[in-house]
Amino acid sequence: MKKSVDILGAIILVALIATSVTLFINLVNFVKTxxxxxxxxxxxxxxxxxxxxxxxxxxxxxxxxxxxxxxxxxxxxxxxxxxxxxxxxxxxxxxxxxxxxxxxxxxxxxxxxxxxxxxxxxxxxxxTPYAIKDIEGKTYFTVFSHIENGKEYIGINIEVVKFKENGFTQTILVIPFNEIIQPDFQVQGDVKVLQGKIAYVNFIIMTDIGWYAVNIVPPTIQPNSTISFNVNAGSRELFSRTGEYLGQKGLYLALGIGLYEGHFAMNETPQATLAIGNITIINGGKNTTIPSKILxxxxxxxxxxxxxxFQPTHEHLLLISSLILEIIVFNYIAIKLWKTKMRR
Structure with a gap:
């Protein structure tokens, strides 16, 4: 008799566990997004x-x-x-x-x-050929075509929405590069400041190791001025490094345009308008031109x-109720079997 009770208890226990697992799996599948x-x-x-x-x-x-x-x-x-x-x-x-x-x-x-x-x-x-993004602060930008002396530029107007805590915004114009930077690496181009006030324009090299920035337009530049730049392995970066990126994989190249809150009066709209000419990239004996053309x-x-x-339905409530009932029944039978065994 005792053996029969043990076998019956084991069968009921296995059945309860199997049905509980089935119910639980179904419940989890319902919850999945x-x-x-x-x-x-x-x-x-x-x-x-x-x-x-x-x-x-x-x-x-x-x-x-x-x-x-x-x-x-x-x-x-x-x-x-x-x-x-x-x-x-x-x-x-x-x-x-x-x-x-x-x-x-x-x-x-x-x-x-x-x-x-x-x-x-x-x-x-x-x-434009560039991805234009904010990496410091928040700005509102518009792009347009600027033609001067028969030469086409990509015009960009940047208006500050919110300065970062340090008082700056930085908007970058990014292009993919995906090349190992060779000793002959250099980038040439023109940047015009049409109006407004800038804190800087930096040329940024993003590699798989870090960022390297070279200042190409200083804050002292006056409106309607043009800067022709040439960044190469001998160019001094902002941290006084030269050519540390050689041999690294260049992922992206960018122009970083910074505006500073302290350059603008309280009643003055913090903004600047620039124009970007063709940019030529030389690397490993290959020349690539990023055209100053907008579409x-x-x-x-x-x-x-x-x-x-996840939105609960009556099916979820039914499954949860069934699972709770399984637990109650399991505990009830387990207690009954334990009491029966103790009496013997």
Missing amino acids: DREVLIFHQRVKAGSSVTIEVPRFNRFDRVYLILDATTPIYNITVQPRDALIPLPMDVEGSEADATYPIMMTRHFFFVANTSEQAILVLHTQPK YEYDLHYRLYVFRK
């Missing part, structure tokens, strides 16, 4: 509005939009306005951005405020992610 990814491209004209339809979402779902960073956007609006709320999160210029993986992309985050569909409206600017019609590529937040 669902994700929808849309990859598209559109042919757009600068100055036009681009609409992106967001699939139907539920409240508290997250929407994540990734754009090519060489596509400047004036701003993004949502229709209906309160359907998606922009998250107070800015990855542009963050430490993550400085580690390169998202340098050539632009990111926008939203959280759903309602359960419905929405449209994102992108207000576009002309496209008014181009392909806009983007990826849209919709992360579905």
